[in-house]
Amino acid sequence: MAPAAHDHALDLPLGVGESVAPAAPDEVRQTVLLLFDAYRGGVHRYVRALGVTDRDRDDIVQEVFLALFDHVARGKDRSNLRGWIFKVAHNLALRHRAREARRRRLGSLLEPRPVLDSTPTPEDRYLSGQRQARLLAVVDALPARDRRCLQLRAEGLRYREISRVLGISLGSVANSLARALARLRRADER
Structure with missing residues (x-):
């Protein structure tokens, strides 16, 4: 479900x-x-x-x-x-x-x-392609807060929920996600 x-x-x-x-x-x-x-x-x-x-x-x-x-x-x-x-x-x-x-x-x-x-898990096998490996490396290199915000957003949590889970402000969530997504976009353009 x-x-x-x-x-x-x-x-x-x-x-x-x-x-x-x-x-x-x-x-x-x-x-x-x-x-x-x-x-x-x-x-x-x-x-x-x-x-x-x-x-x-x-x-x-x-x-x-x-x-x-x-x-x-x-x-x-x-x-x-x-x-x-x-x-x-x-x-x-x-x-x-x-x-x-x-x-x-x-x-x-x-x-x-x-x-x-x-x-290897099914997710690992799926992500084994060259593009996915590059994007995962970018995610791994993100600062911990940015990475956690991105992971929670990927699970469908709203900004306010992410803020509560991590104990940070809504502005910090927005900034962390913006930084993380910008890095992913740059890596994907290569």
Whole structure:
């Protein structure tokens, strides 16, 4: 199911934009399942873009939707669930990466985990052409903020949602996206 521009277009059983008392378990489950179907792929891609390994990616996506279940069940604000979902994914991925970095620095007894899985994904195979490789190199070379803004925009988030997820102003989002798109256009003209 492809998500529409707004959460309310998903026809959720619980009113979006409402902050109400805790909901009935069946309504909560149905709402979370609809949101899971709509946003799982985008959350998975975003967490991947943040550098989380294949082995840990599914766990983080699962944690996001467990947190969503709790959020909805407690009657919390449902005015921007898509932005809320990506914000939680962002925070969990960064927290996970920081934890992994601490483990490596401390010489943990745990088996070292590769940063990236070397197994090519369908996306990797699709992007293997010369043009795609050049554009990906440009994206990789972008400053972190510009790259994150571009990745969230590619997942369909609006500027205001990106602003909330990254904790930056709308003007910073617009400037970051303008810089990133200008660099991509220049690279594509070569």
